Amino acid sequence: MPTLELESVTKTYPNGVLALDRLAMTVDRRTIFGLLGPNGAGKSTLLKVLMTLVRPDESRGTLLGEALGSSKALRRTGYLPENPTWPKHLSAEGILDLAARLYEVGSRERRRRVEEMLELTGLLAWRRDRPSVYSKGMRQRLGLGYALMGDPDIIFLDEPTDGVDPIGRKEMRDIIRRLKEKGKTVFINSHVLGELETICDSVAILSRGRVVRQGSMEELTAESMRYEMCIQGNVLHDTVLVELVEQLGGTLCLSGAETEVNIPTRRPHLIQPVIDAVRERGYLIISVAPARQSLEELFLEAMQMGSADTPGGRSR
Amino acid sequence: MRTLVAIIRDTLLALRRRRLFWLQIWLSLLVVVLYAGIACHAKGWSVVYGLKEMDNPWLRQGTPWENTLHCWTLARIMRWWVAGAAVFFSLFSTAAVLPETLEPGSAALLVPRARRRSFLLAGRFIGSLIYTLMHAVIVVAGLWLALGWKLGIWHHHLWFAIPLVALIFMPLQAVAMLMGVLTRSGTAAVLVALLFAGSVWALQEAASPPETDSSAVTDDKDEENGSGISDAVTSEVVHYASMVLPPARDSLVWLERRACPRPQRTYRDLFRRLRYGHTGLSAAAATVIADASKTESVKNKREDALLFSSLLLSSAGFSAAVMLLAAWLLKRRDL
Numbered sequence: 001m002p003t004l005e006l007e008s009v010t011k012t013y014p015n016g017v018l019a020l021d022r023l024a025m026t027v028d029r030r031t032i033f034g035l036l037g038p039n040g041a042g043k044s045t046l047l048k049v050l051m052t053l054v055r056p057d058e059s060r061g062t063l064l065g066e067a068l069g070s071s072k073a074l075r076r077t078g079y080l081p082e083n084p085t086w087p088k089h090l091s092a093e094g095i096l097d098l099a100a101r102l103y104e105v106g107s108r109e110r111r112r113r114v115e116e117m118l119e120l121t122g123l124l125a126w127r128r129d130r131p132s133v134y135s136k137g138m139r140q141r142l143g144l145g146y147a148l149m150g151d152p153d154i155i156f157l158d159e160p161t162d163g164v165d166p167i168g169r170k171e172m173r174d175i176i177r178r179l180k181e182k183g184k185t186v187f188i189n190s191h192v193l194g195e196l197e198t199i200c201d202s203v204a205i206l207s208r209g210r211v212v213r214q215g216s217m218e219e220l221t222a223e224s225m226r227y228e229m230c231i232q233g234n235v236l237h238d239t240v241l242v243e244l245v246e247q248l249g250g251t252l253c254l255s256g257a258e259t260e261v262n263i264p265t266r267r268p269h270l271i272q273p274v275i276d277a278v279r280e281r282g283y284l285i286i287s288v289a290p291a292r293q294s295l296e297e298l299f300l301e302a303m304q305m306g307s308a309d310t311p312g313g314r315s316r
Numbered sequence: 317m318r319t320l321v322a323i324i325r326d327t328l329l330a331l332r333r334r335r336l337f338w339l340q341i342w343l344s345l346l347v348v349v350l351y352a353g354i355a356c357h358a359k360g361w362s363v364v365y366g367l368k369e370m371d372n373p374w375l376r377q378g379t380p381w382e383n384t385l386h387c388w389t390l391a392r393i394m395r396w397w398v399a400g401a402a403v404f405f406s407l408f409s410t411a412a413v414l415p416e417t418l419e420p421g422s423a424a425l426l427v428p429r430a431r432r433r434s435f436l437l438a439g440r441f442i443g444s445l446i447y448t449l450m451h452a453v454i455v456v457a458g459l460w461l462a463l464g465w466k467l468g469i470w471h472h473h474l475w476f477a478i479p480l481v482a483l484i485f486m487p488l489q490a491v492a493m494l495m496g497v498l499t500r501s502g503t504a505a506v507l508v509a510l511l512f513a514g515s516v517w518a519l520q521e522a523a524s525p526p527e528t529d530s531s532a533v534t535d536d537k538d539e540e541n542g543s544g545i546s547d548a549v550t551s552e553v554v555h556y557a558s559m560v561l562p563p564a565r566d567s568l569v570w571l572e573r574r575a576c577p578r579p580q581r582t583y584r585d586l587f588r589r590l591r592y593g594h595t596g597l598s599a600a601a602a603t604v605i606a607d608a609s610k611t612e613s614v615k616n617k618r619e620d621a622l623l624f625s626s627l628l629l630s631s632a633g634f635s636a637a638v639m640l641l642a643a644w645l646l647k648r649r650d651l
Binding site: 013014051052053054055071077081085087088090094099103146 | 318319321322323325326329330332333419420421422423424425426427428429430431432648649650651
């Protein structure tokens with residue numbers, strides 16, 4: 001059974017903006033799931049609906065096998081909001097203690113978990129300081145600790161690395177990987193594509209409140225797999241070679257003193273005749289390598305698809 | 317239940333961090349210290365631990381007038397500080413607690429964890445109430461000890477001031493919370509709560525028995541002109557509104573006349589003696605104060621308890637109704 005299964009979620013804001021439009025998606029257990037989308041695509045709204053901060057017009061689906069919004073499911077859920085406002089009257093330790101109390105953790109267990117979270121997030125040395133003196137990265141790590149206090153099965157992270165420096169991002173990625181190793185499902189909401197590409201097992205791309213692409217990273221990028229060959233010199237005048245490449249659906253283009261050949265296939269034996277022909281004709285092959293579409297390319301393609309599929313505005 | 321306790325605890329911790337918390341404590345202690353500094357001696361009486369001494373032929377140590385002076389001072393402190401200014405001080409501290417919680421960044425941290433939004437509302441309300449009562453306990457305990465120490469009167473009824481403070485504070489805080497839910501603005505919550513307190517007071521003053529001759533009122537009622545009908549309608553509206561609204565005025569009267577110790581002489585007589593004994597207090601001020609603090613005939617305890625219960629029910633009922641409305645609205649709003 002998937003951790004999160006959304007059949008149809010719709011949310012229209014009072015100003016008439018349709019933030020989520022019959023959104024459907026599935027998140028498997030023990031995976032790192034990335035939700036991509038441009039600003040205003042509805043990513044944060046979806047998390048707010050799941051966290052009962054926003055009332056949806058329609059919400060059909062399950063979270064951890066329970067109905068969406070049920071307190072039973074919420075107790076097994078962790079959430080790091082996009083821009084949390086930390087209480088000014090509490091230190092990091094106090095904030096984690098409050099989280100544990102809200103999760104109804106007993107006093108002895110509470111102390112143990114607070115220590116564990118301070119250690120996990122690397123805030124042991126700053127435990128008595130208030131978050132107002134923390135760097136952005138430290139505040140985000142504290143947020144992660146807050147989200148993990150109840151030992152949740154699924155953790156929702158809304159833009160966890162937004163405004164965080166590269167070192168902070170790496171630390172955050174390491175923690176997220178460790179969580180997956182512990183058997184947790186991590187749901188990351190982000191528009192930092194490079195980051196998601198390195199840690200996510202599967203992604204969904206959101207545009208105008210609807211999922212336009214969804215699948216594992218492997219599946220999504222395999223569709224666009226190709227071979228790239230680099231040949232020394234200009235071979236565009238060699239009609240035999242050009243015809244052979246075009247028969248395979250590939251393209252050739254001159255880049256400086258080299259010719260780049262692109263053949264869209266995931267089967268390596270299909271490019272062997274091209275390699276043989278190039279060598280027979282005395283050209284020098286500099287490199288041959290399989291290539292996949294990057295997440296960024298996939299995202300941009302999906303955005304174009306999304307805007308073509310849904311003409312007009314999002315007001316209803 | 318543990319979640320609710322956690323929210324109450326967090327509310328108290330948040331309120332304790334405010335500057336008004338310490339200001340109110342210091343002012344309460346100052347009031348107690350000043351009260352304890354009033355004393356009578358062989359030739360008259362003194363304030364601020366003998367810093368200013370005043371001779372008086374009647375107001376001397378061991379006379380009934382000493383007791384009356386202490387009772388009067390205590391009644392004023394109860395009315396104007398414990399159930400008056402201190403409640404508003406607390407309201408200034410507590411009214412913004414809920415709007416701050418409902419700010420998007422804070423709500424996102426607390427709402428999913430609080431299980432129910434009503435827990436958040438209830439926790440903030442109870443926490444604010446405990447905070448207010450904590451201040452009331454400090455000052456009442458101080459006054460109770462000072463009275464016992466100075467006159468040997470251990471007047472336990474003084475502790476009734478604490479539930480009475482709750483009766484006065486609860487409706488105001490409930491209104492502030494309702495405004496907090498509607499506007500998410502601490503300033504709006506405080507202002508509306510103050511406006512509400514002023515309106516309730518004005519309505520209840522208007523609805524209280526008139527001082528004028530009753531026959532004149534009867535004559536007015538008989539008039540069939542527009543002005544007479546309008547007055548009658550207004551009077552009816554005021555009457556019913558004062559029944560629905562929390563009994564702030566009655567609570568204060570109850571506090572002064574039942575919870576405070578009964579003086580051995582009337583306040584009017586005390587001020588007459590103060591006026592003629594020395595010229596420290598203006599005659600006009602003394603008359604006004606004396607008129608406002610007439611002692612009533614002794615009533616039995618049962619009647620007191622009945623009146624107290626009705627005040628409690630009325631105030632709690634109003635607060636509960638406003639809080640239910642706030643909870644209903646909070647449940648339906650996007651955060």
